[in-house]
Amino acid sequence: MANFNIDVKAATTYDAIVIGSGISGGWAAKELTEKGLRTLVLERGRDVRHIADYPTTMMQPWEFEHRNQLPLDVKKANPIISKCYAFYEGTTQFFVKDAEHPYVQEKPFDWIRGYQVGGKSLMWARQTQRWSDFDFDGPARDGFAVDWPIRYADIAPWYSYVEKFAGISGNKDGLATLPDGEFLPAHQWNCVEKYFSQQIAGKYKDRHVIMGRAAHITKPNPIHMQQGRAQCQHRTICERGCPYGGYFSSNASTIPWAMKTKKLTLRPDSVVHSIIYDEKKGKATGVRVIDANTKQMIEFYARIIFVNAAALNSNLILLNSTSNRFPNGLGNDSGVLGKYVAFHNYRGGISGEYDGFLDSTTEGRRPNSPYIPRFRNVFKQETSGPASRFLRGYAAGFSAGRSSRTNQEGHGVSLKENLVNPQLGGWYVGSHMMGETIPKESNYVALDKGLKDPFGIPQLKISIDYDENDDKMVKDYQEQMTEMFTAAGFKNIRVRDDHRNPGLDIHEMGGVRMGKDPKTSMLNKWHQLHACKNVFVTDGASMTSTSTQNPSLTYMAFSARAADYAVKEMKKQNL
Numbered sequence: 001m002a003n004f005n006i007d008v009k010a011a012t013t014y015d016a017i018v019i020g021s022g023i024s025g026g027w028a029a030k031e032l033t034e035k036g037l038r039t040l041v042l043e044r045g046r047d048v049r050h051i052a053d054y055p056t057t058m059m060q061p062w063e064f065e066h067r068n069q070l071p072l073d074v075k076k077a078n079p080i081i082s083k084c085y086a087f088y089e090g091t092t093q094f095f096v097k098d099a100e101h102p103y104v105q106e107k108p109f110d111w112i113r114g115y116q117v118g119g120k121s122l123m124w125a126r127q128t129q130r131w132s133d134f135d136f137d138g139p140a141r142d143g144f145a146v147d148w149p150i151r152y153a154d155i156a157p158w159y160s161y162v163e164k165f166a167g168i169s170g171n172k173d174g175l176a177t178l179p180d181g182e183f184l185p186a187h188q189w190n191c192v193e194k195y196f197s198q199q200i201a202g203k204y205k206d207r208h209v210i211m212g213r214a215a216h217i218t219k220p221n222p223i224h225m226q227q228g229r230a231q232c233q234h235r236t237i238c239e240r241g242c243p244y245g246g247y248f249s250s251n252a253s254t255i256p257w258a259m260k261t262k263k264l265t266l267r268p269d270s271v272v273h274s275i276i277y278d279e280k281k282g283k284a285t286g287v288r289v290i291d292a293n294t295k296q297m298i299e300f301y302a303r304i305i306f307v308n309a310a311a312l313n314s315n316l317i318l319l320n321s322t323s324n325r326f327p328n329g330l331g332n333d334s335g336v337l338g339k340y341v342a343f344h345n346y347r348g349g350i351s352g353e354y355d356g357f358l359d360s361t362t363e364g365r366r367p368n369s370p371y372i373p374r375f376r377n378v379f380k381q382e383t384s385g386p387a388s389r390f391l392r393g394y395a396a397g398f399s400a401g402r403s404s405r406t407n408q409e410g411h412g413v414s415l416k417e418n419l420v421n422p423q424l425g426g427w428y429v430g431s432h433m434m435g436e437t438i439p440k441e442s443n444y445v446a447l448d449k450g451l452k453d454p455f456g457i458p459q460l461k462i463s464i465d466y467d468e469n470d471d472k473m474v475k476d477y478q479e480q481m482t483e484m485f486t487a488a489g490f491k492n493i494r495v496r497d498d499h500r501n502p503g504l505d506i507h508e509m510g511g512v513r514m515g516k517d518p519k520t521s522m523l524n525k526w527h528q529l530h531a532c533k534n535v536f537v538t539d540g541a542s543m544t545s546t547s548t549q550n551p552s553l554t555y556m557a558f559s560a561r562a563a564d565y566a567v568k569e570m571k572k573q574n575l
Contacts, residue, residue, distance in 0.1 A: 009301065014040040014265070016566075017287050017302040019272050019317065022119025024539040024555040025308030026250030026258075027162065031563035032306075033263035037570075040265045040300055041255075042289060044309075045115030047268040048094075048122070050251040054241030056090040064089050080110050083504055086123050086239040094122050094239070104448045106463035110503035111312065117268055118251035119310065120506070121552075123239040126215040126247050126367070128168050128553040129395075130159050130179045134378050135547035138436075142381070142391050145340060145439040146515040148544050149525035152179065158557035166248040166556065167224050169368070170213035178210075178373040178549075185218045186211045187368040191357045192400035192427045197370065199488040206378075207484070209398060212371040215248035215553075227253050236365045247367070269293055271455050274321040275305060275330050275535065283534045284330070290455045304534045304566050304575055307512075308559070311341075311540030312445055315511040316460045318537075319447050331529035334519055337512060339444045341464055342546045344507040345394070345435030347497050348474040350481045352490035354400070354427040361402045361424055369399040372431070374548040376476065383476065390472040394435035395548040396481065402427050429490055433477040436548045438469055439510050464502045507551055509543035527562040534575045538562045 015037035018028045025041065032039045047053070061068050068089045075082045078098045087095050096113040103111060114120040133152040139145040156179070163182040170183040189197070189211060197209035216232040217224050224230075229245030229252055238247050245252035258264040269292035276286040276299065286301035307314045315338050321330035329337045376383065376393035383389050403425035407418040443465065447458035478495040485493050502508075515521020518530035523542055529535045538559040540551060569575045 012299065013301040014038045015302060015570075016040070016304045016306065017042065017300055018306045018308060019287065020119060020308035020310060020313075020539065021117045021250055021255060021266070022114075022308065022310060022539075023121045023124070023250060023552050024559045025119070025306070026121065026254035027556050027559035028306040028308055028538060028563050029258040029264060030254040031560050032567065033258040033261040035563070035567040036263065037567065038263050038265070039258070040267060040302065042270040042272055042287065042300070043117050043119075043266070043268045044271040044292065045117065045119075045268060047266075048116045048118050048241075048251060050245070050256060051243045054243060055093065057237070057240045057243050059090065081112065083110055083500075084112050084506075090237070091123065091239050094241075101453055102451070103459050104451060104461040106461055107465045108501040109462045109464050110501045111462065112503065112506045113310070117255065117266065118249055121249040122241055122251060124552060125550070126238065127371075127550040128163075128166075128213050128215050129371070129373075129549040130181055131155070131547050131549055131554055132177055132179050134177055135545075135549070138392060138547070139545050144391060145545050146513065146517065146520050149514055149516045154525070155554070155557050155561065158561040159553065162553070162556040162560055164221075165223055166215055166253065167217040167221070167229070168213055168553070169216050169218045171211055173208065173210045175208060175210070175373060177375075177378055181213065183213070184216075184221070187214070187216070187218065187366050189370065190362050190400055191360045192354055192429065193370050193398065195357070196398065196400070196429070196488050200484060203487050204375075204484075207372070207375045209370050209372050212368045212397070214368040216367055217246055227257060229253065232367060234365045234367055236367050238367060271457070272309065272317050273297065273455070273457055274317065275307075276301075277321065277323040277325060277330060277532065279323065279325055284532055290457075292455075295455065303570060304536065306559075306563070306566075307535065307537045307541070308539045311508045311511065311543075312460060312462070314537055314539055314541035315341075315445050316447070316457075318512060319445075320458060326531070331522055331531045331535065333531045334521060336520060337522060338446050339441050339511065340439035340513055341443045341445060341508060341510040342437045342439040342543075343464065343502050343509065344505040344546060344548075345437055345466070345470050345473060346432060346505045347466075347470075347500055348394075348433040348435070348477040349431065349496045349498065350478060350485065350493065351428065351430040351496075352485050352493040354429055354488075354490050356489070357427060358424075369397055372396040372398055376480070383472075388472060388476065390469045390476065391438055392436040392473075393548060394433045394473055394477050396431050396433050396477070398429070398431045400427055400429045429485070431481055433474070434505075434548055434550075435470065435473045435477065436546050438467070439513070439545060440467070445511055464508075466502065507540070507546065509540040509546050509551060512537045512541040513544045514542055515544060526565045527558060536562050536566060
């Protein structure tokens with residue numbers, strides 16, 4: 001007679017477990033399965049299948065009960081998630097509602113989450129810029145945070161690797177501060193955007209306005225067609241899910257690709273409680289999961305574990321993974337787990353108007369816009385003095401468009417003619433900043449000692465805020481962009497600081513940072529926990545600093561690189 005316990009454990013044992021199915025988890029799953037590992041992907045949210053589970057993707061505005069607006073009762077019940085630009089009637093199914101996963105705000109923090117297969121890769125803004133050595137060596141130059149254990153040369157081939165598969169549009173701009181990549185054709189400028197780019201190029205040697213680099217297939221290559229993905233249709237409703245696979249998501253790309261290997265087991269509705277650490281073996285042996293439907297605790301086992309639950313949830317899981325060896329969280333010998341969390345500062349913005357090009361307008365839509373790479377404090381610390389000195393810098397978005405005016409006068413036929421034939425107004429221009437915040441010990445997440453979530457797991461306590469460096473950065477952005485707008489001949493220039501809470505940038509990073517010294521960091525250069533070598537963290541939690549670039553492309557490259565290393569180490573019997 002078979003031993004029942006042995007049979008059960010065999011049925012729940014895999015070569016690898018990946019926690020999370022978003023951008024980084026999807027890449028980990030793809031790489032591990034392609035290399036032959038039987039891989040279990042645990043996703044706390046529901047299953048979302050490409051195309052089949054995008055219920056609003058083909059709906060027209062008049063098909064929504066509230067014309068695609070959020071009802072007042074939804075806004076009142078969800079004051080946090082309702083602040084997100086992408087949360088509206090057509091996307092509510094992809095966002096975590098405020099009451100579904102409560103957390104403690106020691107300081108105001110808007111935590112934007114997507115719990116489903118694919119995670120936030122369904123709703124992300126799709127901006128994809130590489131880091132440069134100026135970004136990786138930032139902490140070493142100014143002494144804030146710890147030195148990255150890697151540099152651009154370590155990650156450059158992996159950027160190329162993931163760009164070719166994901167499909168990234170852009171131009172070869174030849175900038176030292178923003179390395180070029182493996183690009184599909186770039187999106188098109190409009191005339192005012194091109195004019196601004198030319199004006200800045202003529203007036204500044206160190207400032208550039210380029211077309212943004214985005215995860216959109218502007219011209220499919222064979223690898224994209226093999227994935228079943230097609231050219232981006234420029235519908236600009238990406239956050240509803242794209243049935244064409246025109247933009248990169250785990251659902252359209254990496255998860256189906258991993259499925260084709262027959263090595264992937266995908267388990268939705270699996271809320272990870274903690275990672276199991278074996279004191280005798282000196283390594284992690286598996287993962288405890290709470291079934292979201294039955295509330296039953298289940299254990300799964302594997303030789304290696306990739307933690308890709310998104311930055312703050314990855315921190316939560318490791319903090320909740322305690323043992324005699326690690327009473328303060330798995331791998332937390334340094335005591336820095338949950339600390340030095342950082343984010344991107346989106347507070348600053350500017351708008352203006354332009355009187356020229358009244359003989360031109362735009363036609364159609366575009367899911368991307370121009371981008372201004374960081375130009376402050378790059379080659380040296382150029383801001384100085386107590387009132388203006390700040391560390392690091394900011395990037396910025398830019399766009400231009402032409403307004404229209406509708407004449408609502410008249411009656412009957414004349415009113416109808418006026419309404420369907422709006423008159424063109426002038427050009428408007430606008431920009432928003434994306435500033436690098438400095439990781440600080442005082443910006444942290446921890447487990448609340450008393451409050452539990454609906455699954456009995458401690459709630460995450462978040463204590464994250466801006467500082468004087470961020471305030472000075474906003475002021476400098478406003479001053480520099482005002483100067484640039486003025487130099488280009490823009491008028492009616494208005495700056496703003498919306499004082500939004502941290503978190504609404506949706507770029508939280510850190511808490512399980514990489515570093516050279518186990519005494520001051522959690523992960524080595526391969527994203528392994530220093531103190532538990534068979535656990536890897538390759539999502540935003542692993543970031544040592546934030547740079548000014550959108551981070552998702554870097555998560556993809558990190559995940560592919562770490563998975564490649566993990567498989568090689570397994571074959572050497574080192575894991």
